[in-house]
Amino acid sequence: MVANLKRPTLAGQLLVLQLAIIVIVLVAVAALSLAQSAATFNRVEGRRVAALAEQLADNPLIRAQLEQPAPGAALPALVQATQTQSGVSSVTVADTRGIVVDSTDPTLVRERLPLGDQSVAHGRSWSGELRLNGTLELVAQVPVLGDQHDNLGRQLGVVVIGEVSPTLWQRALDASYNIGIYLGLASLVGLTGSWLLARRIKRQTLGLEPREIAGLAEHREAMLYGIAEGVIALDPHHRITLVNAPGRALLDLPEDCVGRSLGELDVDGRLAEVLSGGDASSSRGRDQVVVRAGRVLVMNRMSVTGLGSVTTLRDRTELAQLEREMGSFRSTTELLRAQAHEFANQLHTISGLIQIGEHDEVVQYVDALARHRESLDLTLTSRVHDTAVAALLMAKSAQAAERRVRLKISERTSLDRLEPADAADVATVVGNLVDNAIDACCSGDDAWVEVELRQDTSTVEIVVRDSGPGVAESLAREVFSHGFTTKVAEQGERGIGLALTRLICTRHGGEVAVTGAMFTARLTVGGTS
Structure with a gap:
């Protein structure tokens, strides 16, 4: 069984990372501090030992003792006094051959003095770090020059004064108090800043962990590109x-x-x-x-x-196309429904007349209905020769009558039989415009809608007028692009009819426009069938 280890939180990861950065920075600062301390020691102590060495080399007693074949007791006393008074680590005197004649370190006496630079043997001074008898010291080597007439300017020997260089650990211990304060303050500020930054990031990410954020991003991509x-x-x-x-x-x-x-x-x-x-x-x-x-x-x-x-x-283009293709079937259904409702009302009227014994009135009523139907059929068939458009107008007439709207066919109407595809598009445009007109005027008294169809060799023009208030002039140019509707209810699917009308007219190389309560549509057709 594999143990399910708890993954660290985003705040924890940030805190650990920032702490690691702080530790690295603090170590670098401490190293720089120690390096600066070493540089300061070399600069300050180097000047001091150089000044002491020059002072000792200029002492007449040193010159006198070095000129003697065997230096007397005065030289060791002077060397010890110099070390005691100055507090340096070592004081050494060598002759012109480089042999140590006296030193605070007895092991160096009669040994060859190591030189920091060969120029010291030729009368040049030198200062720097040098290892004497196994100890690293900061030393100054100054030549002793004669000042008498017989030895003026001649090198008599070398004076060396040294100060033991502190080790890294000694420097750290010496600066431990200050470094401890600095590191403590820096750690406190770093920890506080890291904690505040982690909390801020946590708030900005709404408390989500990285794996949760990654999951949300993956789900977002799946939702956006999977629908x-x-x-x-x-x-x-x-x-x-x-x-x-x-x-x-x-x-x-x-x-x-x-x-x-x-x-x-x-x-x-x-x-x-x-x-x-x-x-x-x-x-x-x-x-x-x-x-x-x-x-x-x-x-x-x-x-x-x-x-x-x-x-x-x-x-919704495919849905609109499907609606266009099913327009003829829907028109037939609406026609049957409206006629069924109209015939039911007429039968009720006939039944009532028979029951009260008005047989002559029954005959006159039936004759009036027959003349009205023959007049409407004759008007449509004589002016509209395309059966699909004629059937649509017959259905719309019954539908309009059911809503107390009178549908009129203009006397200037003339439409020949069209190709089936063109007839379907013309029927769709006529149906949409008539539906829009019926909705616009059905609430008024003596409501009417007039349809006029005109045709030439290549164009069909459809004009639909109604008794409604019409479209405001400010909306006339945008009514089709807005998916405008005259229906009272404001639903999301409203207004597709007018948008579809414009789309069909554009595809046929035509246009549709509105002026007040009159819609005019033009379509280019392939010809008559």
């Missing part, structure tokens, strides 16, 4: 901070879009308003319909305090 919907995030300055592959494809953005602003990417109009929150509805988190690069997109924007916003995108 079919597009996701795009903007910072408060409307620069893209994140976008997944579906979002980049839906918005037709380049590969290097992250870090660039909407303006730099030429994103403007309705799309820029929804992404940046300029639209009041989008800022409240409602679904918005936007047409972008031939796609019908449903977008939902959520603001994130201090970070910007995140917008999700759903492609």
Whole structure:
């Protein structure tokens, strides 16, 4: 069984790392302090021993004793007195041959004096570290020169004064008090700073450990790139901070879009308003319909305090195409439902007349219904020769009548039979515009909708008017890009009809526009069938 060792926390790891850095810095500071102490000792003591050596070499007694073949008792007394008065470690005197004639270290007497530099034998002074009898000392070697007429300037010997160099341990012990204070203060400050920094990082990471942060990052990548919907995030300055592959494809953005602003990417109009929150509805988190690069997109924007916003995108183009393909079936279903409701009301009326014995009234009522139906059928079949569009208008007439709206076919209407693909697109545009018009005027009195279809060799023009209030002039140019709807309820899927209308007209090389309560759509068709 393998033991499950507890992994150190992020704060613990940071603390250990910072402590290691502090220890390294403190050791370096201590080493520099000791090196500085050694340099100071060499400088100060070097000057002192050099001055003492020069002073001793200039002593007349030294010159007199060195000129004698056998120095007398005066020289040892002078050497001992110099050591006692100055407190140096050693005092040594050698003759011109380099043989020690007297020294505070008896073992050096009659031994050859080691020279720090050969220039000392030629009348030059020298100072530095030198090992004498196994002991490392800081010494000064000064030549003794004659001052009499017969020996003026001639070297009589060498005076050496030395001070034992302290070891590293001795220097550390000497400076232990100060170094201890410095190290203690530095350690206390370092520990406190490390603890505060660890707490700050802990707060910034919301108390998460590295493995948890790594897990969140992996889950984020899996969520962003594992879903079919597009996701795009903007910072408060409307620069893209994140976008997944579906979002980049839906918005037709380049590969290097992250870090660039909407303006730099030429994103403007309705799309820029929804992404940046300029639209009041989008800022409240409602679904918005936007047409972008031939796609019908449903977008939902959520603001994130201090970070910007995140917008999700759903492609509804295929759904709109499916709706277009199923338009004829839906129209037939609506026609049957509306006619069933209308026939039920008519049968109830006939049944009531029979029950009260008004048989003549029954006949007159049935004749009126037949004339109305024949008139509507004759109007449609004589002016609209495409069966798909005619069936749609018949269904919309029944649907409008159910909502107390009168659907009229303009006397200027003339439409020949179209190719099946063109007929489906024309029926979709007519159905969307008629539905929009019925919704806009159904709440008024004497509501009506008029449809006018005109056709030339290559173009079909669809004009739908209604008795409603119409579209405000300020919204006339944006109504289709906004996914505008005249429906009272504000739901996320509203407004796709108008966006789909514009998309179909654009694909057919046409356009759609609105002036007040009149919508005009133009489509290029392949010809008549």
